[in-house]
Amino acid sequence: MHRQRVMIRTFGLAAAVALAATGCGPQKSGAAPAAPSSPVAGSSPAASPSTPDDGKAGASSPAASPSQPSSPSASAPSSPGVKPIMANGDESEQIRELQARLRQLKLLSTAPTGFYGSKTTAAVKTFQSQHGLGATGSVDEATWQKIQGLSKKPTDDELRPPTTNEVDAPDPRCMQGRVMCISKESRTLAWMIDGKVVSTMDVRFGSENTPTREGEFQVGWKAKEWTSTIYHTSMPYSMFFSEGQAVHYSSDFAARGYAGASHGCVNVRDKAKLSALFDQVKVGDKVVVYW
Template sequence: MNGPWRGAGGSRVPALGVVAALVLTLAVLGPLTVTPAPAAGATAGGTLRDPFSREIVRRGDVDADPYHIEHVYEVQYRLKRVGLFDAVPNGQFGPITEAGVKKFQKRIGVRPTGIANRPTWRRLIKQSVRGRGAVPPGCTTSGWHACYDRWWHQVNLYHDGKLLNSWLVRGGGSSTPTRTGTFRVYYRDIDHVSSAFHTPMPYAQFFSGGQALHGSRLMMDPYVGHSHGCVNFWTEDARQLWALTSHKRLRVHVYGQWS
């Protein structure tokens, strides 16, 4: 209703006929239902469980620190991959990033709002996946497969041969590289803390010794710095991978030249 109905003392009380009509309507329609507001991280018209989904990103958003990632770096790196962002990614969604998003939206034939919404993300992620020719054949077999390309700093998620999503990540350093090969996740811990380094490893899925796919509270730019062998995701992305695979048998494929 447009404003409250007031009671006694200059009150406005609905006429009895109106009350009767409301009672009759409720009797016919049943209890009223309220549509809940979208959950945190939900995308317009979908959720983060949907293929190639991310949160909505727009001008003014900032990747402020590893605890507050808005996926601006990702927008910038993916625009750079498709030739629409010439600046150095800095995690700040300003006019240059907005212009790049608009150019991409025009390219794919959607309204150029400059906002990275769900339809934009879906096409941008798919078009900016690199190294498809190097993907091991095992990644596209039946089941769930997380395929980490060390050169392209990306993890592709396949299910029964279909690509569902791709995330930007970083791996181990030159002295502690992420081991190549095919593995399976053997242990999971949603709130893991490293016993060696005493750092949080949220949404950890271990696949080879102490190496795991997990969220990082240290990574800002996936092309800056390295882990001690694990595959670092932005925490929101690790949560997304966890939601999709934590109850599945997940195989992990690590390949590509170290970067």
Template sequence: MQELRYRSQSPQVRELQVRLRLAKYLALYDVEERFGMVTRDAVLKFQRDNGLRATGVVNPPTWTALQARTRAPTEAELNNTDIGAWFVAPEQAGYMMELQHRLRQVGLYQGAVDGNFNAATRRAIEAWRVRIGLPASEVIDERTWTPLLRRTRNPRYADLFDAPPASTLVQQLDPRCAVGKVVCVSKKQQKMSYVVDGKVRFTREARFAMPGWQGPDGEFRIWYMNSDTVSRIFGERTPMPYAIFYEGNVAIHYSQDFADKGYAGGSHGCSQLRDYQVAKWLYEQLKVVDRVVVY
């Protein structure tokens, strides 16, 4: 193979970037022929993690190691037309209702906003993908979802639902949760409650960090909120819908992985919910400077 290095320009750089993405070292969803600094940093990290000389140059030993850890890219991946995983699974009725509302805004869906993944919704998804120059498919992956966000408004919770999420769970609250508006997060009980002046508005199951990634305990103030966050910190693109950041990069957010795997997985420090409707509702109740108590 020809060595690849910073500022190289070659079709093989596309394959390099796809393989680094598959190995969870490069959080891109569009690859290109230019070998830039982001790619160089990913190569350096891969070399360090795999006992190779860390030069940032893709030489034969580095390429062989990368090939051994990844599969061959598809043509769709190389040409940025691949159909990735759903941004949020269609089993989440709250997400499907939001999707239907947005597809209605762009004139492609006229059915009921009911969260059903029915034939009319499938046709609208296919039409949207074709409109933005992607292959026809019934999947809303990130490449499909992001342009839809840019061309539509996010419907309010009240546009989709008649009442707040039902709540039947009980959480033993920390005393700091008795005053004001606060999200009360109990790692031991694996629960999260939204509390206003001591009155619990809802309680839900929550999931926390994998071993070695425990987030901080304490009392915090929300410093940033973003409904469409995609994390790129850990070498892959991880959707974090309705992210509520309360300590650095640590946030409360919806997690598809939690919905799929339950407590078999874990976060990198975040507090996760597995119901999209609940995450959307909670997000709308809060604002920057509101409190989060983690104990």
């Protein structure tokens, strides 16, 4: 209560209302999902695409909260009579291995996620074209055998690399002003000023049950030290942009990587980078979360 009274004096009544729902924290296996807050009045979060891409939030490990079941997409292209074993819209550990092998073959630059999206589809099409296979973009038995024959069994580090993700092309809304440009596809945050990237860092999102909202927002308030009022977990360097959702450091993300998920916040695992970003970002700066 003392902390809330301090925040009320600092940020006023509007911020005090937001404090009642700062609900981000790491998801734990078997924990009941919390209902996500409604979007901020006046904001226009973009609807999630029907076929999200490789960086699907919370989809990178069985340890994360469950998301879409693994089943071939009805719209996945395939040759008549040839049944795909992996296709756009699917999610599995076999797809994580496929992505790691495609990285070995220099056909995929992003880290494996286990979700088969547009980048994986494009990489598979390129491979098929290079080797005289039907360029469907989905993996049938012949394509899978060829990929396995030309690559080696991925190591644990290749399946879940600790390295920084490659930054995605910025959304057009990120090209003007001061923006935290956050891509769900590449799982990166790019701090941009007038269209130029100043710094980048890996991020993690909410699960399928507690998704991180997409759209264009503003930083409403900041707190260098904060504790979730719902989950009672530490949220250092919090920058709130959509009610209880914030960009903040996560020790769970630093320890477990993409084997977990947040309850809707944008987690950062590099504390030093986020500390520097926290000092630069001002209340009122733009936040864009997009696929």
